[in-house]
Amino acid sequence: MPVRSVAAAVGVPERTVRHWCTGTRRTGAPRRTRARCFRCVPGIDVPVADYAYLLGMYLGDGHLTAAQRTHCLWIYCGDDWPGVIDDVRAATAAVLPGASVSTTPRAGSTAVKCFSRHWTCLFPQHGPGMKHTRPIRLEPWQRAVVDTRPDRFLRGLFHSDGCRTTNRVRAVLADGSVREYSYPRWFFDNTSEDIMRLAEGALDLLGIAHRRARRTCLSVARADAVAELDAAIGPKT
Known part of the structure; x- marks a missing residue:
């Protein structure tokens, strides 16, 4: 029925009936919206x-x-x-x-x-x-997304507030000689303790070793851990 007819039949303003019918056409068919939100539109798969x-x-x-x-x-x-x-x-x-x-x-x-x-x-x-x-x-549905794809979540975190660097070390040995070597390392830096813990939790899900270099900085430095993180999130290009 048209909105006007429904409003007359139930004795309420037409605008109120339109409000009740938000998301539907007058025929009852779903209204087409430009953007389709998987949280608001039933049946849309979560990307x-x-x-x-x-x-x-x-x-x-x-x-x-x-x-x-x-x-x-x-x-x-x-x-x-x-x-x-x-x-x-x-x-x-x-x-x-x-x-x-x-x-x-x-x-x-x-x-x-x-x-x-x-x-x-x-x-x-x-x-x-x-x-x-x-x-x-995180809301429960967000937690489920992160638990399903911690690699993609970490990719977003490290693409925003992370970097991959080469750590260079110069060590003086007992015999007085100098040894220089370098190794790759990932850093993630964020001043929010909650976001830092989310990053640590995602790394734990993937079994990637990490530690806090300082309160606001997370470090992935072990050779096997760096290789695993490289494979999980890919390069930052």
Whole structure:
């Protein structure tokens, strides 16, 4: 029945009936929306790998801003890593099909951005203030995603706040000779204790050895652990 007829039959304002019917056409068929959120639209498969990666990037270098009846996801990527920019754009488009993804140049970086009213559904960690000043807790459904693809979650974290470096060591031996050697090492640096623990938990799921170099810095330095992390998350390009 048309909304007007229903409103007349039940004796309530037409606008109220429209509110009750949000998400449906007057015929009862599903309304087509530009962006399809897997949290709001039944039957959409969760893009587990892409969401795990985007969640890691959001926790590292992302935030939401409010606009008129919508939100904008911003993820800042260094211009030295064009491959990361491409990965973020692809993951954003996969997580929210139908939404428009664009980029905005900044000094030394590029902001990947996307407007949608669904971002608060997908990132309930959004809130006032910087992330390290408030609790960061994963919802059960997010925890299930991370437990399924900890490698992709770590890829997002390390692509945002991580780096792979070469550690150079100069040691003086007992006989007075000098030995110099080098080895690769991964670092992850974040001032939020909650995010640090999420990174450690994902590494534990993959059995990758790690330690805290300091409170805000996580180090993966053992040769076997570095090789395992390399294989899990791939290069930062």
